[in-house]
Amino acid sequence: MVTPKTDIVLSLADARLTLDGNAGPVEILRGISLKINRGESVGLTGPSGSGKSSLLMLMGGLERPSAGEVNALGHDLSMMGEDALARFRRGNMGIVFQSFHLVPTMTALENVALPLEIAGAADAYDRAEAELEAVGLGHRRNHYPTEMSGGEQQRVALARAVAPRPEILLADEPTGNLDAKTGAAIVDLLFGLQASHGATLILVTHAADLAARCSRVVQIADGQIVGDSGAGA
Template identity: 70%
Template sequence: MVLSLTDVELSLQGNAGMVDILHGISLEVAKGDTLGLVGPSGSGKSSLLMLMGGLERATGGSVLALGNDLTTMDEDQLARFRRSHMGVVFQSFHLIPTMTALENVATPLELAGAADAFERAEAELDAVGLGHRTDHYPAQMSGGEQQRVALARAAAPRPDILLADEPTGNLDQATGAAIMDLLFDLRDRHGATLIMVTHSLDLAARCDRTIRLVDGRLDAETRNTPDLRVTDAATTGYAKVGE
């Protein structure tokens, strides 16, 4: 398994004391899988994704990624592991404003010691349709273009695991649809395992599996057929986890 979570718990300190975010999450994700995480706001979707990426530390249970227990790693070890094996795409792009598109994409490759960092970065920008924007800064690009740079940056190191947290949340519907096509194309070209948080059941239905979280617990899971398109929560056909 690429990812294996067992009895994972997450509690965080809030203004009024400890807040329990995730409760006893157990799931496995195989190599090449696409997994959509859905559920109402505050259900723990993004927190679960952050645990999978070692960006948040579980307070109970274990999180294994490619056989490595992320819960036992220190911050430096986690950073090196992500650099070598993971690509992360956020809703807010998180581009470095003082760097061009090319420099933004090349940065993780340079940090990994790739001698051809800029050549690979240029190829990834070409792949997302931004070969003509390599010298532009984030402020000179639209939101959709910035998200395409972020996708290229995540894909350039050829990660084993692609994590996407509401990658279309800041985009209009048409631009968001184009970004999702690119995300799945990057996954197909590089053979990565893709895990995506989304509020859109239509987008989640493009994944091999969809898992629904409610109040920090796994509520339901479905395996999607290639032609499945979900437009209403009442038509999801979820089967309860464990049934």
């Protein structure tokens, strides 16, 4: 899939998300319009239930908008089928979840190599080993997720996300399940990897100090943007 070059890597136009609830349809996102430029680090903030994670899922093509448009790297995600979306994410996006989502039957090395193997990289294991070294886990390459701490698992998840050199890096509360010291180390690592790989970072967080490290902060409340430090920039 050819990805046209543009300074705008993510664009949402009046994007809406309505999901079925027990009492009927629930409006999760109510008309989000947003443009994110190449190389930005954007913190998505707001109270619990405001729609931050749902917005991140729209950006990653993991949820489809009920109305409006979601465009990533020149491609309208709402018009793509599931297979096409999976191929697009594989080549262009790295996603880090709060709960790690490592494959329990695979070693750290195998987990990091997985997206590279799927992409057909001949040097998948060499690159995976280099990424594990970059996050300080070369010595844990043959360990399984259950043999690692939460912080180590999150570092493996980060290595897996950045190994294919994605243009867009999405992170949903990446320190939410970690203690303060480990979380701070993960944050340093996340921004370091974003800078070294030149990726655009979109980060969901409740932590004001973490959001402050981003070049731009977008505040969400009740499914709408209520603040944007990059508006008009």
